Each structure stands twice: as C-alpha cells, then as structure tokens.
Amino acid sequence: MNEQWLISRITPLAGKRRELVCGIGDDCAVYRAPGTREDLVFTTDMLIEDVHFRMSTHSPEEIGHKALARGLSDIAAMGAEPKFCLLSIALSTAASKKWIDGFYRGMLKLAARTGTVLAGGDLSHALEICCDITVSGAVPRNRALLRSTAKPGDLIYVSGPLGAAAVALQAGKVHLPQPRLELGVQLRGKASAAMDLSDGLSTDLQRLCVASGVSAALNEDIPLAAGATIEQALHGGEDYELLFTAPAKKKAPAGCTMVGEIIEGKPGALRYKGKPLRARGYDHFKKS
Amino acid sequence: MNEQWLISRITPLAGKRRELVCGIGDDCAVYRAPGTREDLVFTTDMLIEDVHFRMSTHSPEEIGHKALARGLSDIAAMGAEPKFCLLSIALSTAASKKWIDGFYRGMLKLAARTGTVLAGGDLSHALEICCDITVSGAVPRNRALLRSTAKPGDLIYVSGPLGAAAVALQAGKVHLPQPRLELGVQLRGKASAAMDLSDGLSTDLQRLCVASGVSAALNEDIPLAAGATIEQALHGGEDYELLFTAPAKKKAPAGCTMVGEIIEGKPGALRYKGKPLRARGYDHFKKS
Numbered sequence: 001m002n003e004q005w006l007i008s009r010i011t012p013l014a015g016k017r018r019e020l021v022c023g024i025g026d027d028c029a030v031y032r033a034p035g036t037r038e039d040l041v042f043t044t045d046m047l048i049e050d051v052h053f054r055m056s057t058h059s060p061e062e063i064g065h066k067a068l069a070r071g072l073s074d075i076a077a078m079g080a081e082p083k084f085c086l087l088s089i090a091l092s093t094a095a096s097k098k099w100i101d102g103f104y105r106g107m108l109k110l111a112a113r114t115g116t117v118l119a120g121g122d123l124s125h126a127l128e129i130c131c132d133i134t135v136s137g138a139v140p141r142n143r144a145l146l147r148s149t150a151k152p153g154d155l156i157y158v159s160g161p162l163g164a165a166a167v168a169l170q171a172g173k174v175h176l177p178q179p180r181l182e183l184g185v186q187l188r189g190k191a192s193a194a195m196d197l198s199d200g201l202s203t204d205l206q207r208l209c210v211a212s213g214v215s216a217a218l219n220e221d222i223p224l225a226a227g228a229t230i231e232q233a234l235h236g237g238e239d240y241e242l243l244f245t246a247p248a249k250k251k252a253p254a255g256c257t258m259v260g261e262i263i264e265g266k267p268g269a270l271r272y273k274g275k276p277l278r279a280r281g282y283d284h285f286k287k288s
Numbered sequence: 289m290n291e292q293w294l295i296s297r298i299t300p301l302a303g304k305r306r307e308l309v310c311g312i313g314d315d316c317a318v319y320r321a322p323g324t325r326e327d328l329v330f331t332t333d334m335l336i337e338d339v340h341f342r343m344s345t346h347s348p349e350e351i352g353h354k355a356l357a358r359g360l361s362d363i364a365a366m367g368a369e370p371k372f373c374l375l376s377i378a379l380s381t382a383a384s385k386k387w388i389d390g391f392y393r394g395m396l397k398l399a400a401r402t403g404t405v406l407a408g409g410d411l412s413h414a415l416e417i418c419c420d421i422t423v424s425g426a427v428p429r430n431r432a433l434l435r436s437t438a439k440p441g442d443l444i445y446v447s448g449p450l451g452a453a454a455v456a457l458q459a460g461k462v463h464l465p466q467p468r469l470e471l472g473v474q475l476r477g478k479a480s481a482a483m484d485l486s487d488g489l490s491t492d493l494q495r496l497c498v499a500s501g502v503s504a505a506l507n508e509d510i511p512l513a514a515g516a517t518i519e520q521a522l523h524g525g526e527d528y529e530l531l532f533t534a535p536a537k538k539k540a541p542a543g544c545t546m547v548g549e550i551i552e553g554k555p556g557a558l559r560y561k562g563k564p565l566r567a568r569g570y571d572h573f574k575k576s
Contacts, residue, residue, distance in 0.1 A: 013406075023372075034325070036323050045376070118302035
C-alpha cells in the first residue's frame with residue numbers, strides 16, 4: 001500500500017459538483033462560488049508527534065509555526081493569498097499549559113504575518129499530539145496555478161537551494177519552513193504549473209509530471225543548501241520551496257533556479273545525468 | 289484547564305478580516321466572499337481512536353459515517369447545505385486495506401447522500417487512528433443561524449428525543465448520528481438561534497446562553513430516547529440533534545419539542561425544576 005494506491009481508489013468515488021473546479025490531486029481544492037471574481041482554495045495538513053516533530057527537539061513555538069507553514073506553502077503553490085485557517089488539535093498529557101501557549105504563539109505569529117485569521121477549530125485528546133490545519137486562500141478567478149498543466153518544452157524551476165531540511169534533520173536541528181507566498185503571487189500568469197516541495201524533488205516532480213502527462217529531464221546541477229549532498233537535494237523532504245514550470249520565453253523571478261526541462265514521454269518518468277531517476281522521497285506508507 | 293479556558297485565551301489573538309463575518313465560537317465559521325449572494329460556512333471535527341470510537345466495537349463503515357456526520361451536524365446547525373469536505377487521516381498499523389476500504393465506504397455513502405463532495409485531504413500515520421474532517425456548506429447571505437442571537441422570551445426546542453447515544457454507549461452498542469440537514473434549512477428565518485447537541489443538552493445550552501448573554505429555564509419534561517434516563521437526556525453527549533430557539537409566535541417544524549424558555553439573567557445560568565442546573569456534559573480536558 002502507498003499514498004498513490006489509496007488516492008487512486010478514492011478519487012473515482014469522491015463525487016462531483018460544478019462549483020468545485022479542482023478536487024483531489026492538487027496542492028489545494030479550488031471552489032468557485034457563483035457570482036464571484038475570486039476562486040477560493042483549500043488545503044489541509046496534519047502535523048503529528050514523532051512523525052513530523054519530536055517534543056524533545058522542537059520547541060512548541062516551532063511546532064506551531066510548522067503546523068501552519070505546511071498549509072501556507074500549499075496556498076503559495078496555487079498562487080493564492082491566505083485568508084483564514086481552522087485548527088484541530090488533539091493534546092496529550094505531555095502538553096502543559098506552557099506548551100500550549102507556546103504552540104499557539106508560534107502559530108499565530110506566522111498567521112498574523114501572513115494575514116491568516118484563525119477562524120475556528122476543534123479540541124480533543126490523544127496518546128500523542130496530533131494537529132490538522134485547514135487553510136483557505138483566494139486567487140483571481142481562473143488564475144490558480146495547477147500541477148497538471150506543464151507542457152513539453154517548459155523549463156523547470158525551484159525557488160531556492162534544496163536539502164536544507166534534510167541537513168537540519170541529520171544534525172538534530174530544526175528547519176523552519178518559510179512559505180513562499182509573495183513568489184506564488186508573482187508566478188500568476190507566468191508559471192505554466194506549480195506545486196510545493198514537501199516530499200522531495202524526485203517524488204514531487206514525478207507527481208507534477210504524472211498530473212500533466214509528461215516526463216522531465218533534470219540538469220546535472222541542482223542548487224544545494226549549505227552542507228547538502230546532491231542525494232539530499234534530490235530526495236530530501238520538507239524544504240517547502242516552490243517547484244514550477246514556465247515557457248522558455250518567460251523570465252523567472254529573482255532567486256529562482258532553472259533545474260531542468262519538461263519533455264514528452266511516459267507520464268512521471270524522470271531523467272538525471274542521462275539515466276532514469278527513481279522517486280525516492282517521502283511516502284507515509286512505504287516501508288523502506 | 290478546560291476547553292473554555294483555551295478558547296478564551298486564543299480568541300483575542302485570532303485576528304480579524306472583513307470577509308470573516310463569524311469566527312471562533314459558533315458551530316461554523318462564516319465567510320462572505322465579495323460579490324456573492326451566498327455565505328460559506330466551515331467546520332472541522334476530529335475523530336480519534338479510543339476517544340470517539342473503538343476498533344473492537346465500531347465497524348470501519350460506522351467510523352467513516354461518524355467522522356463525516358459530526359461535521360454535517362454543524363452545517364445543519366447553521367441552516368446551511370453541505371458542499372464539500374476535506375479528510376485528513378492518520379492510519380495506524382491496525383488499519384488494514386479492508387479496514388480502509390470500509391472506512392471510506394461508510395464516509396462516502398453519507399457524502400453522496402448529502403451532496404458533499406470529497407475535495408481533498410491529507411494522509412499520515414500515527415500510533416492510533418486519528419482523523420479530522422473539514423466540511424464546507426453554503427447558506428443565503430446573512431441567513432446563517434448563530435448561537436449568539438437568542439433573546440429572552442424565545443422558546444427552546446430540540447429536534448428529537450435525547451440520550452440515545454448515552455443509552456447505546458452503556459449497552460456497548462453504536463449510535464450512528466443522522467445530521468438534521470433538512471431541518472436546518474427549514475429553520476432559516478424561523479429560529480432565532482441554533483446549534484447542534486454534541487456534548488449534552490446542559491453543556492450545549494449553557495454555551496448557547498453564554499454566547500447570547502442570556503439564561504434558560506428548562507421544562508420538567510424533556511423528550512427521552514428509548515431507555516434513556518433524565519440524567520442521560522440532560523447530560524449525555526453525541527446525540528447530534530439540533531438545539532434551537534424561536535420567538536413564541538413562530539410554529540416549530542414537526543418532530544421538534546419545546547423544552548424550555550430563554551430568560552434574562554446571568555449569561556449561561558440554567559434552571560431545571562426550579563433549581564440551578566450545572567452543565568455536566570463532555571469536556572475533553574476536564575478530569576471527572
């Protein structure tokens with residue numbers, strides 16, 4: 001069993017609705033209310049103790065920041081601006097009042113900085129801390145950036161050096177992702193496709209290529225974060241940079257690096273240094 | 289620590305936004321996109337193993353049904369019609385492929401019956417199964433039913449007999465809630481305030497009274513579910529009937545029972561049989 005297996009089983013049963021112009025399979029769902037000039041986008045992300053963080057190495061402020069940053073990164077990947085969020089959190093007995101205050105402080109600091117209002121949520125308890133944040137954003141009608149619209153000949157870009165989260169993990173340190181919201185807005189009308197890098201370049205680029213029905217060839221040089229190996233840059237997760245494609249004639253925004261080209265071929269097939277590249281990023285259900 | 293303590297600490301820090309016409313504190317948040325005739329409502333509810341269900345007594349279909357029904361009940365309480373949902377689920381090693389199939393079958397059957405499209409979600413793993421569903425619905429502009437608008441002199445109603453979930457729990461059986469969506473729509477323009485009964489009449493009525501700044505006096509007779517005691521009807525959680533108030537001159541829909549009256553007094557103070565009634569429903573953080 002893996003995530004793809006589960007998603008492919010659920011998708012045909014999910015139902016349809018005219019207002020829902022994009023459903024399962026992208027960074028966000030896209031909802032178009034009748035009469036509006038704006039599309040609303042929605043994403044939900046869990047953050048679970050001993051999966052996404054550890055109480056021993058992460059401060060409560062860092063965990064709160066990370067819980068919201070993951071969702072905001074999806075909003076950025078759609079070219080949207082965040083509007084509000086809903087927070088569900090199940091607390092364990094290890095979460096003191098001081099811990100809870102720190103968690104909300106970290107989360108609400110990032111929320112205030114990005115204009116994201118906390119609109120509601122749910123409280124519960126569990127053996128380990130488990131939280132889930134739904135974030136909603138808005139984008140001008142029909143301008144959301146999708147992952148299914150890359151075309152052969154488009155160039156592939158990343159928004160910054162890769163592997164920083166893998167380096168931090170190895171060193172027992174914390175990588176605090178900063179959602180690329182300004183860049184996402186800049187990419188409207190420029191990028192042909194976009195998504196965020198949550199599970200590693202190889203895995204996420206493969207998903208973008210499968211969704212778009214294309215292949216990709218990566219350059220030999222990939223921008224490396226300080227101390228990162230090429231393996232960490234290709235397969236390390238949780239960098240939360242943006243991955244996007246654009247026609248060759250469009251100028252990429254400052255700070256973005258061209259890392260390859262979209263080509264015709266088997267959907268999802270990747271090439272690196274002239275050889276096939278296997279997706280080796282993170283999968284919650286793969287035993288490896 | 290209890291839920292109310294936590295909510296009262298978070299609320300002043302949640303931020304504000306013109307489009308968000310109702311935030312923390314009601315069954316749903318209400319969002320008004322510029323230019324629309326419809327308000328969108330949003331709710332999120334966790335369902336956690338050994339808190340809300342047990343693998344040994346609940347079938348996967350029942351758990352899937354319950355996960356979505358909790359959110360749909362909040363949509364009903366706002367007088368809204370469901371549009372879509374997002375499902376986050378962390379699976380444990382105890383969740384087989386067969387279990388997962390059953391869970392989605394139960395959830396998607398209720399989704400199809402109520403017109404709720406599954407628009408996306410997140411997958412993860414945890415020690416115990418933990419899921420969180422965000423549901424969105426729509427209601428004509430400015431017609432959402434709130435819990436903060438009850439007035440002295442209004443009568444108090446419930447949508448059906450109470451205590452069924454408590455009776456089922458005691459008997460080791462499963463109570464499958466049926467969200468009162470049709471009734472919620474009927475109550476638009478009739479009810480002065482509404483919410484759903486998730487944590488027990490005494491606790492939920494107290495919340496409605498606190499939000500509205502009023503007191504309430506309950507009748508001696510409360511409609512009892514088959515086999516339920518008055519204690520179970522007053523304090524038992526998870527019935528997911530609707531609790532609403534309406535001016536005395538309005539006729540209540542069929543099947544609803546008048547159970548008391550909103551009166552002036554200390555916000556949240558309840559009276560039953562001429563004596564003060566303490567809220568003794570469910571609180572995730574109260575040790576009792």
